[in-house]
Amino acid sequence: MKQDAAKSLRVFAAELAIYAVLVTGYFFLVLNLLGNWLYQLETQHRILYAVVAILLIAGQAVFLDAVTTVLFRLLRRRWR
Amino acid sequence: MFFPISHSHIDPFYLVVVGFVIGILGGFFGVGGSFIAGPALRLMGVDWNYAVGTDLAHIVGKSIVAARKHRTLGNVDLKLGMIMALGTIGGAEAGAQLIQALKRAGNVNTVVSWVAIVVYVSISVFMLWESHKTLTLQKGGSRRTVSGATAAASKADHSAFGPVTKKIQQMKIWPVINLPTSGIQISLWTILAVAVVGGFFSGFLGGGAGYIRMPSMVYVLGVPTHLAVGTDLFEIIISASYGTFTHAIKGNVDILIALVMHTGAVIGAQIGVFATQYFAGPKIRLAFVPLPLIGAAIVVYTLVTGHKL
Numbered sequence: 173m174k175q176d177a178a179k180s181l182r183v184f185a186a187e188l189a190i191y192a193v194l195v196t197g198y199f200f201l202v203l204n205l206l207g208n209w210l211y212q213l214e215t216q217h218r219i220l221y222a223v224v225a226i227l228l229i230a231g232q233a234v235f236l237d238a239v240t241t242v243l244f245r246l247l248r249r250r251w252r
Numbered sequence: 253m254f255f256p257i258s259h260s261h262i263d264p265f266y267l268v269v270v271g272f273v274i275g276i277l278g279g280f281f282g283v284g285g286s287f288i289a290g291p292a293l294r295l296m297g298v299d300w301n302y303a304v305g306t307d308l309a310h311i312v313g314k315s316i317v318a319a320r321k322h323r324t325l326g327n328v329d330l331k332l333g334m335i336m337a338l339g340t341i342g343g344a345e346a347g348a349q350l351i352q353a354l355k356r357a358g359n360v361n362t363v364v365s366w367v368a369i370v371v372y373v374s375i376s377v378f379m380l381w382e383s384h385k386t387l388t389l390q391k392g393g394s395r396r397t398v399s400g401a402t403a404a405a406s407k408a409d410h411s412a413f414g415p416v417t418k419k420i421q422q423m424k425i426w427p428v429i430n431l432p433t434s435g436i437q438i439s440l441w442t443i444l445a446v447a448v449v450g451g452f453f454s455g456f457l458g459g460g461a462g463y464i465r466m467p468s469m470v471y472v473l474g475v476p477t478h479l480a481v482g483t484d485l486f487e488i489i490i491s492a493s494y495g496t497f498t499h500a501i502k503g504n505v506d507i508l509i510a511l512v513m514h515t516g517a518v519i520g521a522q523i524g525v526f527a528t529q530y531f532a533g534p535k536i537r538l539a540f541v542p543l544p545l546i547g548a549a550i551v552v553y554t555l556v557t558g559h560k561l
Contacts, residue, residue, distance in 0.1 A: 188519065191519060195268070198515065202508075206508070207256060214257050218503065221507075222496070222497045222500030222505070225507040226309075226497060229309050229313040229496075229511065232313055233314070233316035234320075236317070236514075237320055240519065
């Protein structure tokens with residue numbers, strides 16, 4: 173039981189480390205690529221901006237959820 | 253890092269940590285966490301209107317992740333969530349209208365502050381009494397898992413308020429809705445009433461009002477706690493999306509801040525959902541008690557100091 177808990181914690185720590193690297197890269201990619209475009213959209217086309225904002229946050233949720241699920245599965249298999 | 257939409261400089265790692273904390277709370281309790289996110293953004297100098305709108309956008313993303321995870325655990329009643337979303341949107345509009353009327357009367361801050369304090373403290377006191385009494389009756393033994401039972405029955409938990417909930421469920425005012433996932437049959441009007449009240453406080457006090465809706469689903473509708481948490485998150489996706497859209501049109505959403513906060517919330521929400529598996533319903537309800545009190549403390553602070561966090 174304790175071994176299982178220790179293994180889960182190790183997998184989770186590894187997942188967090190990989191996730192942190194991916195997210196840092198993602199920050200620069202998304203903020204640099206989309207920052208200006210979103211700013212222009214927000215000032216000039218509010219309705220389109222509102223739609224894009226919801227699509228972006230929902231899309232990111234599904235994408236990051238998939239990334240963390242795959243990461244966790246891969247790492248658990250590797251440590252088994 | 254500079255966020256051009258709200259013209260603010262914020263450390264992205266601060267946003268990730270805030271998102272992470274709110275994610276844990278959201279995954280475990282089924283709340284949006286606006287009572288933390290709003291003040292946390294204000295502390296970084298984000299204008300109040302952007303703090304409210306951006307928080308809603310971030311709640312949409314976090315709730316999608318947490319609701320998906322809860323769904324894999326069988327904790328989401330889609331039918332109930334859809335019905336509640338309709339009532340919540342209607343109630344939120346009514347709450348927002350009342351705010352406008354109070355603004356015209358010139359005493360909005362005082363009224364909203366006192367209502368918030370009374371509501372938050374009442375919820376905490378009631379949940380503390382109920383969960384403590386239920387746990388005492390159970391003598392610490394969890395009765396959650398019943399082998400061979402249906403999903404709803406296996407998640408059924410006991411409540412000292414159960415007899416009152418039963419009476420509410422027995423009011424068979426047409427149309428009566430069958431909710432097999434939650435294991436209850438209840439009048440549509442009761443569901444809508446709970447949703448409208450939750451939505452009303454969401455529009456009146458701000459945020460997603462999960463601190464009102466989640467307990468209402470347990471005590472009024474009789475939904476098992478784990479299902480109430482998952483279904484509330486599903487319902488929040490719809491109502492917060494609506495709120496995000498209306499706030500974005502008014503120029504109150506900095507989606508870049510929400511996207512950064514959400515990267516932390518993804519991990520936090522998964523931890524929160526995972527943790528619910530190890531706690532029985534009454535223990536989740538007991539752990540919920542400090543949340544509305546934190547909300548009340550923030551309101552008291554704003555009343556005493558005059559600072560709006």
